[in-house]
Amino acid sequence: MFDKIQLGYQYNELEPYIDAATVETHYGKHLQTYVNNLSALLEGHDEIAKNKTLEDILSDINSIPESIRQGVINQGGGVANHNFYFSILSPNPKKAPEGKLLEAINNKFGSFEGMKDKINNVSIAHFGSGWGWLVIDENGELEIITTTNQNSPLSINKEPLLTIDVWEHAYYLKYKNLRAEYVKNIWNVIDWSKIESIYEGYVK
Incomplete structure (x- = not known):
């Protein structure tokens, strides 16, 4: 339903600042666990995600049923925060804004x-x-x-x-x-x- 982003770089390409083992574990294990947990949490709640992005859901968190709201905050936030984090990293970054x-x-x-x-x-x-x-x-x-x-x-x-x-x-x-x-x-x-x-x- 909601998945992790595709990395725009290989695991080792952020070295020496972030090592390949960390990127592989962080992205492939930790983030994947949040994706899996969020999918399990939303089973039977198809109406929550219908025509919505994960960002839409987190922006209107009080509309989520109270029984699963904290779970969505934890697991959905885990997916969204990590996807965002990995999306702004690059092996060939622009080092300063203009x-x-x-x-x-x-x-x-x-x-x-x-x-x-x-x-x-x-x-x-x-x-x-x-x-x-x-x-x-x-x-x-x-x-x-x-x-x-x-x-x-x-x-x-x-x-x-x-x-x-x-x-x-x-x-x-x-x-x-x-x-x-x-x-x-x-x-x-x-x-x-x-x-x-x-x-x-x-x-x-």
Whole structure:
């Protein structure tokens, strides 16, 4: 019903910043488990997904029956968050934004480096499992937030632009307990051309 995205790169192509074993395990095992669990959860609830994307569902989470709502938040968020994360990574990324997005970043955070520092700080400091995000808020402004577990920004009326997965399975095989090193290195494979495209589609 809802599946994982097709990667635009091979498992080893994000090295040395993210190792092949981590990408293979993260994408092929962890993400697949969320896909399988979500499919099982939605059996007998075909009306929920009819003519809707997973993003539509997470954006209107209170319409989901209470009996499965938390499961959809957990499993659906697991699919959507991971699909988004893998979609903005590239072995040949554009390393910095330009145009309207850069202008918005400078206006909000002072500079591109200032924004990176803020995302790094909240991602490194986030307690337990979760995500660091650059989002567009309900007023069309850029905002840096974290979410816990698999909670999606979509469920609090925020549009994802960039995310850093800070669940241990995203980095532990290579970085062990050094979350900060992983967070700082991931910028080498974040593709700003993809993020610009999302932003420009939202603000046009």
